[in-house]
Amino acid sequence: MTKCEQCHKAPATVFYKSVVNNQVSEKQLCASCAEGLGAFSLMDFLLGPRRRPRETRSARCSTCGYAWADFQKTQLLGCPDCYKSFGRQIEALAPKLHGYDRHQGRPYAAPPSPRERLAKQRSELHEALQREDFELAARLRDEIRRLEAELSA
Amino acid sequence: MKLAHLLRSRMEWLGRPGSTILSSRLRLARNLRDRRFPNHADEDALREVLSDAFRACRAQPALGNAAYVRLDDVTDVDRELLMERHLISHAQARSGASRAVVVGPGERQSVMVNEEDHLRLQSLSPGLSVQAAWREVKKLDEGLGKALPFAYDERWGYLTACPTNIGTALRASCLAHLPALMITGRVQAALERLGASGMVVRGLYGEGTKVLGDLFQVSNATSLGPSETELLKAVEQAVSELIDAEEHERGLLAGDNRKRLEDSAWRALGLLTHARLLSFEEAIAHLSRLRLGASLGLLRLPLDAIDRLFFETRPAHLQIAAGKALTPAERDERRAELVREALIKTV
Numbered sequence: 318m319t320k321c322e323q324c325h326k327a328p329a330t331v332f333y334k335s336v337v338n339n340q341v342s343e344k345q346l347c348a349s350c351a352e353g354l355g356a357f358s359l360m361d362f363l364l365g366p367r368r369r370p371r372e373t374r375s376a377r378c379s380t381c382g383y384a385w386a387d388f389q390k391t392q393l394l395g396c397p398d399c400y401k402s403f404g405r406q407i408e409a410l411a412p413k414l415h416g417y418d419r420h421q422g423r424p425y426a427a428p429p430s431p432r433e434r435l436a437k438q439r440s441e442l443h444e445a446l447q448r449e450d451f452e453l454a455a456r457l458r459d460e461i462r463r464l465e466a467e468l469s470a
Numbered sequence: 471m472k473l474a475h476l477l478r479s480r481m482e483w484l485g486r487p488g489s490t491i492l493s494s495r496l497r498l499a500r501n502l503r504d505r506r507f508p509n510h511a512d513e514d515a516l517r518e519v520l521s522d523a524f525r526a527c528r529a530q531p532a533l534g535n536a537a538y539v540r541l542d543d544v545t546d547v548d549r550e551l552l553m554e555r556h557l558i559s560h561a562q563a564r565s566g567a568s569r570a571v572v573v574g575p576g577e578r579q580s581v582m583v584n585e586e587d588h589l590r591l592q593s594l595s596p597g598l599s600v601q602a603a604w605r606e607v608k609k610l611d612e613g614l615g616k617a618l619p620f621a622y623d624e625r626w627g628y629l630t631a632c633p634t635n636i637g638t639a640l641r642a643s644c645l646a647h648l649p650a651l652m653i654t655g656r657v658q659a660a661l662e663r664l665g666a667s668g669m670v671v672r673g674l675y676g677e678g679t680k681v682l683g684d685l686f687q688v689s690n691a692t693s694l695g696p697s698e699t700e701l702l703k704a705v706e707q708a709v710s711e712l713i714d715a716e717e718h719e720r721g722l723l724a725g726d727n728r729k730r731l732e733d734s735a736w737r738a739l740g741l742l743t744h745a746r747l748l749s750f751e752e753a754i755a756h757l758s759r760l761r762l763g764a765s766l767g768l769l770r771l772p773l774d775a776i777d778r779l780f781f782e783t784r785p786a787h788l789q790i791a792a793g794k795a796l797t798p799a800e801r802d803e804r805r806a807e808l809v810r811e812a813l814i815k816t817v
Contacts, residue, residue, distance in 0.1 A: 338695060381506050393586070395510035397501060397621035397629040400636075407626065407633060414634050417695020420627030422638040427503060427619035 321347035337412045338419070378402040435464045489597055489765075490713045492645045492685075492777060495556065496603040498611050499630045499639040500589040503619040507631035508584045516568035516584050523583045524572070526617035532610040533574040533581070541569045547795065550786035556594070561585055579610055586631050587639075589614065598709055600642045600702050627694060637694030642705045645674060646712060649684040649762040650719035660715045664688060667708040675754065683754035683780060688712065724766050735763020739771075743814050747799075748806040753783045757809075775812055782808060 318328040327347035334343045376385040379402050383395025394400070400407055412418045429437065438461045445454040501507060505519055520540075527533055541549055541562065549563040558571050562585040570583040582590040591614070593607035614620075621629040627637035635641075651657035661671050670691045673681035690705050723731050738756035742748075757779055764771045781787060788804045789796050796804060 381510060383510055391509065392634075393509045393631045394507060394633070396506040397503060397623075400623055400626055400629055410633055411626070411636070411694060415637065415692040415694035417637075417692075419625050420623075420637045420694060422627060422640075422697040422701075424624075425615060425620060425622040425628070427622065428616050430619065 319345055321345065321350050323347070323350035335412075336416060338417050376403060376406075431464055431468050435461065435468065438464065490647055490716045491598040491709065492596075492647060492780075494595055494598060494600045494603050494645075495643045496593045496600060496607045497641045497643070498591040498607055499587040499628065499635050499641075500591065500611070500614070501621040501629055501631070502588050503621045505588065508586065508588065509631060513567060519588050520568045520570055520583055522618060523581070523589060524570070526614050527572045527581055529617055530610060530613045532579055532606070532613060533572060535575060537573045539571050539573065541571065542567050547786050547789050551790055554781060554784040554786050557592075558582055559585060579606060581610070581614075587635070598644060598706070598713070600644070600705055600709075604642070604698070604702055635693055637692075638696075638698045638701060640693050640698055640701055641689050642702055643687050643689035644705070644709045646686045646688055646709070646716070647684055647758070647761060648686055648712075648716050649758050650723050651716050652681070652684045653723060654719050656715070656719060660712055661686075663715075664708055664712065667711075668692065668704060669708050675750075682751055684758045685754075685780070720762070720766060724768075728768075731763060731766065732768045734759045735768050738763070739769060739813065742809050744810070745806045747802045748783075748809060749802055750783055750785065750805065753805055753809060754780065757783075771813070779809060779812055782812075 321327050321329045322344050323346055327349070329345035330348055331346045331351040332343070333346055333351055334341065336342075377383065378395055378399045380398035381396040383399055385403055385406060388394055388399075388403070394403075408418065438457055442454055442457040442461060445451075445457060502519060502522065505511065506515055508516060508519075511519070524538060527536065527538070539552070541552075541558070549558070552558040552571060553560065553563050555577060557573055557577060557580050559582070562569055562571070562582055566584075568584055572581040572583070574580060578594055580592045580594075582592070591607050591610050593603040593610070595603040595606070623629055628639040630636050630639050648657055648660070651660055664671050668691050669688050671686055671688050674685035674687050675682035688705075688709055690701050693701070696704070738759040742753070742756050742760065745752075757776060760769075760771065761773070761776050763769050764773055764776060782791070783805050785796075785801055788801050788808065791808070792804055
């Protein structure tokens with residue numbers, strides 16, 4: 318009998334095949350290693366779907382308080398941070414929905430917030446002073462004053 | 471009825487008269503970084519998103535002299551008109567404060583605010599032109615993305631309220647007219663091939679298995695994983711094969727069944743130019759036969775007039791043109807009148 322590819326100890330009783338990111342992978346695993354992968358549960362197979370462990374059911378987003386249970390009802394999440402709070406669940410869900418497990422399209426960088434701009438200008442001012450570029454320093458000082466006024470408004 | 475001026479606008483995205491693909495649409499879903507998604511946000515939060523979105527839109531040259539439409543400021547019929555023009559969705563049309571749509575010139579570009587996601591950027595263009603629509607919407611996306619901090623993750627791409635839309639958050643759709651495939655019954659096989667190429671298809675009008683006017687909407691099913699360019703190529707490829715299939719069937723019909731096709735086109739014209747009452751279902755069924763006949767040269771008609779009629783015969787369009795609400799019976803009468811006028815001068 319073939320041994321499990323993962324632990325090399327127990328006999329392989331589960332033949333697991335998956336297609337993710339256009340790659341097909343096949344593994345021969347024992348029941349407990351297959352469960353560890355999150356893809357197969359001998360208990361589910363034998364008993365049918367049953368109540369999820371309390372831990373998953375009461376999982377909540379740390380930013381907006383949305384519950385995973387809410388998502389299961391509405392198929393919608395509460396806020397962008399839910400993708401972090403429910404990272405494990407999303408990791409399991411994404412390949413099922415899209416057949417891929419990561420974004421490989423155009424990247425994006427958000428514009429800096431006023432606070433971030435301020436921090437950047439301050440460090441540039443510091444460098445300008447070190448280089449004794451006082452003209453640039455003066456312009457940066459004016460820009461910083463403007464940003465500070467904007468932020469306190 | 472505040473959107474009457476919209477009726478006069480030319481629907482610039484409706485074109486390639488007679489071709490199998492009437493129009494293409496590119497949609498990008500975008501959300502703001504530190505805000506709850508619309509379904510979980512309160513009124514104040516939605517209002518803030520709306521004001522940020524409007525501010526950012528006003529700074530976009532791509533939107534030009536756009537119309538800023540707050541959906542709770544307009545009537546039910548106005549909202550239906552926007553739906554009929556594919557400018558807002560069903561979900562968007564239901565009443566709710568702080569929901570809006572920004573409509574650019576000629577309806578080529580538009581931005582939905584606070585629908586399922588904070589922003590849905592949309593670009594419409596005539597015929598099979600997903601690349602052109604993509605170039606346009608990309609400009610709008612880049613402009614808005616510099617003015618607003620989008621929710622984006624290196625692993626999951628653009629973050630959306632529904633995980634089915636993450637990644638590129640891109641949906642490319644084409645509006646296809648498939649009368650020949652419907653007549654020969656080979657449409658089912660064509661739709662299955664589309665499904666196998668990663669597309670989803672639904673009838674544009676009608677519910678369930680009934681497809682009105684032989685009109686279908688084809689779009690990519692997933693958005694995470696492939697790049698934007700790869701997704702677009704896949705849609706173009708699948709739609710090109712669909713066009714080939716339809717044109718093949720049209721060729722067969724024009725060969726073996728020419729007289730029968732000609733007859734059905736002329737009967738459609740006869741009915742449409744003389745009926746006094748027309749339901750939407752009946753009108754669109756005959757318009758479809760008319761369009762098929764005209765595109766095969768079996769009768770001479772201005773194809774762009776036919777394409778416009780697919781939209782002008784819709785209920786909200788009729789009511790806005792009439793300047794008042796109409797009962798279903800009144801609509802049937804108006805519709806017949808509209809169609810007669812549009813076609814009779816061309817016969």
